[in-house]
Amino acid sequence: MMLLIDILLWLFVGGLALAAASRGRIVLNEGARAGVIDFLHLLPRIGLGVIGSGFIAEALPKSMIAPWLGPESAIMGIALATIGGALTPGGPVVGFALGAAALKGGAGAPQVVAFTTAWALFAVHRLVLYEVPMMPARVVWLRALVCLPLPFIAAGAAMLIGKP
């Protein structure tokens, strides 16, 4: 499964590289350079995130995660996870690492879906640092308002589809 994903990904990279090359050498070089720079920039963060989240998951008191966020916690756990996700600062390493750590530590899958959804939609620092300065403020508030039910809908839909 993972190997198949890798192969598909690299086929996609190959196709895009061909498309870029057909626009000229500069486009090809520029795209490849931007990708590699991004990769090198991400490398230490991903290493830290993966290894760190493993230890954080080990260290988290499982006896506390399960009752609050476990599969039995139902709607209260989803609400708690939503609030936690919205208040989690930092980029994807922090958001996904904490979600993965909670999942390993005994949190229910729909609760983790609610957490990552709330983090992706609301992460307070992103809203304040990026979205408000770059967008008309009223549209930002409108977006935040209509997104309020989404973590719950996502968790509910995840439960309907059934566990992965």
Add this chain to the structure above:
Amino acid sequence: MRAATLNRLAILNQPPPKPRRRRAFDWSTLAIAALSLSAAAYVYWRDGSGHFFTVLESDIWLFVTMLPKVLAGCLIGGFITLLLPRELVARWVGGESGMTGLLIAMAFGFMLPGGPFTAYPIAGAFLLVGADAGTVVAFLVSWSLIGYTRALVWELPFFGADFTLWRIIAALPLPIIAGILARIVVKAGFPVKAPTGEPRKDP
């Protein structure tokens, strides 16, 4: 089309800006580093060195298996940023309303690579070319929740293919739901006037 709008649209033809010099480490990375180190020390103290190294080994293995995926994701992001006809998409999104507008906005949010510095200026440009607030909301929600670069580069390695796919399928209807909700809220009287943030002056 107004000259100011055309000027603002010109940003869509350029690769996304990198306005801030990227620092090797930022405060959130430092915070997660401190948290990770404390957790690692705690696990060592609680469970002993044997268990500590078992955890470390499996995490390092996960990290190594992630690398080809992350590199592929970054290269895809680099190429798509250059190849995507942004201005054309903005015109579509601005010109279409109804369900078609929401679906185009959702598809574009899915395809657009990059971080907040790419997405929010584009959302602002959508407003300028006449897209309604619901369409812009659908675009931003789609970019946040089902954008494939974030899923491939970040989510997949941490959560695995099954969980990531499952979460994305659960999130598929959300951009449309959010867009429709936004239209309802606007119709009910939510004030989203003066979307450009500038006084309107027609030539």
